[in-house]
Amino acid sequence: MNKIIEQKLKEIEEKENIKIILAVESGSRAWGFASPDSDYDVRFIYVRETKEYLKLNEIRDVIEWQLDETLDISGWDIRKTLKLLYKTNPTLFEWCNSPIVYKKTEEFEELKNLLPQYFSPKKSLYHYLNMAKTTYREHLIGDKVRTKKYFYALRSLFAAKWIIDKNICPPMEFSKLLDEELKNEENIKVEVEIEKLLGKKIKMPEMDYSEKVEILNEYIEKNFEIVEEAISKINDKKHTWEELNEYFYKILK
Structure with a gap:
């Protein structure tokens, strides 16, 4: 199944003209209590070509690739990802800490270093x-x-x-x-x-x-x-956009 998933990810990259920087398992298989018939919940983070982010008509920031009895595959654009990181989106933190990784890159490792600063x-x-x-x-x-x-x-x-x-x-x-x-x-x-x-x-x-x-x-x-x-009893801490913007500029280069 890992080989099938990896092949699906390559297909997505080619047909959508994107680069996937992280792909993981996000559901019960990653949590450690999957049933024999549990599906595979594959989630990924991707980056498009720089020119796509400069278009006047905004591009969709989600790719929903497959949903059937075996595979559930979808992903978030890096811009959406960074906005959710600013808001301390717990789902994103779980993706980034999944024990089942299908693909990860240097770009993701840099992103992961930012996580502690944006955890609320x-x-x-x-x-x-x-x-x-x-x-x-x-x-x-x-x-x-x-x-x-x-x-x-x-x-x-x-x-x-x-x-x-x-x-x-x-x-x-x-x-x-x-x-x-x-x-x-x-x-x-x-x-x-x-x-x-x-x-x-x-x-x-x-x-x-x-x-x-x-x-x-x-x-x-x-x-x-x-x-x-x-x-x-907890006081929430404030975040800034500065480091996320710097990361976004760098990854688009």
Whole structure:
């Protein structure tokens, strides 16, 4: 599958006349809890020729290349990427920290060096808290629940707790977040339930249901309050455009 994806990326570069500077896996495969039938969520960042950015008619800043049962491939233009970095877009930070990389370049390595300067703990906490709350309320209240939604909610909460504890961007991998969050003895029962559920999740189809796990629901609800309290105590920091503009000028040369 890696060879197929790499070939798709070459096709995109040739047909769209772009250069891809980063291509990664962004979904459950990168998070570490994919089902046997999970698709491949391939995301990329690209640069066009300099003259394309000087046109009076603005060019589209997204390429949606393929979406089927196996492959979901799309990417962002570098200008869109830098604007989102200025806003501390958590999705972009996840792409840049994905453990599954299909392609990366020197241009991306320079971009990655800018990430810490544009990381906002407060904005990121709001993002992960809202993701966890939405997932919980829409999918984890009934007696029968979509198994994968537990991991969506838990991963978002673990990422938020990581930010609270370390004040840095969290890793993508669920296992790293789990190890950090549940290393205290008081969370042993929660960890046991998560490990049991994870064992089922990676063997069952993506859309399957299972029984609600009460101890996990209680844990999730308790941590909503913890994250909300932490957000109220954080002062957001301001960013400047200067270094992003310099990077943009350089990459277009």
